[in-house]
Amino acid sequence: MHRHIVAGLALLPLSALAAEPAAVAPVAGSGMAAQLGQLALGLLLVVGLIFLLAWLLRRVQQLSPRGGQVIKLVSSQSLGPRDRLVLVQVGSEQILLGLSTGSITPLHVLKEPVQVPDSQAASPEFAQRLMELLGKDKH
Numbered sequence: 312m313h314r315h316i317v318a319g320l321a322l323l324p325l326s327a328l329a330a331e332p333a334a335v336a337p338v339a340g341s342g343m344a345a346q347l348g349q350l351a352l353g354l355l356l357v358v359g360l361i362f363l364l365a366w367l368l369r370r371v372q373q374l375s376p377r378g379g380q381v382i383k384l385v386s387s388q389s390l391g392p393r394d395r396l397v398l399v400q401v402g403s404e405q406i407l408l409g410l411s412t413g414s415i416t417p418l419h420v421l422k423e424p425v426q427v428p429d430s431q432a433a434s435p436e437f438a439q440r441l442m443e444l445l446g447k448d449k450h
Contacts, residue, residue, distance in 0.1 A: 385399060
C-alpha cells in the first residue's frame with residue numbers, strides 16, 4: 312500500500328508540471344512577439360542611426376575647403392595590375408612617383424609643371440572608370 316501512495320505522490324508533481332506549461336504557453340507566445348517587436352524596433356533605430364551618421368559625415372566633408380590641399384594628384388597612369396605612375400603636385404613642384412605593391416618611389420622632380428586639361432583629370436567618375444576597366448568604353 313505504501314508503494315501505491317509513493318507512486319501516486321511521485322506522479323502528482325509531474326501532472327502539476329504538465330498542466331503548468333499549457334497555462335504558461337500563451338503568455339510565452341505573447342512575450343516572444345513583444346521581444347521580436349522590440350528587437351525589430353531596436354534594429355530599425357540602429358540602421359537609422361547609421362544612415363544619419365553617414366549623411367552628417369557627407370555634409371561635414373562638403374563644408375571643408377577642398378582648394379586648401381597642399382598635395383594634389385595631377386595625373387595617374389596604370390602600368391600593370393599592381394604598378395602605377397602618379398604625378399603629384401606639392402606646392403609649386405610636380406613629382407613623378409612610381410607606385411608598386413608596398414612601395415612608393417620618387418622617380419623625377421619636374422622643372423616645369425605639366426598642365427593637364429580638365430578632361431584628363433586624375434580621378435575620373437566612378438562609372439566612367441568602371442567602364443574603362445571592363446573595356447566597354449569605346450573612345
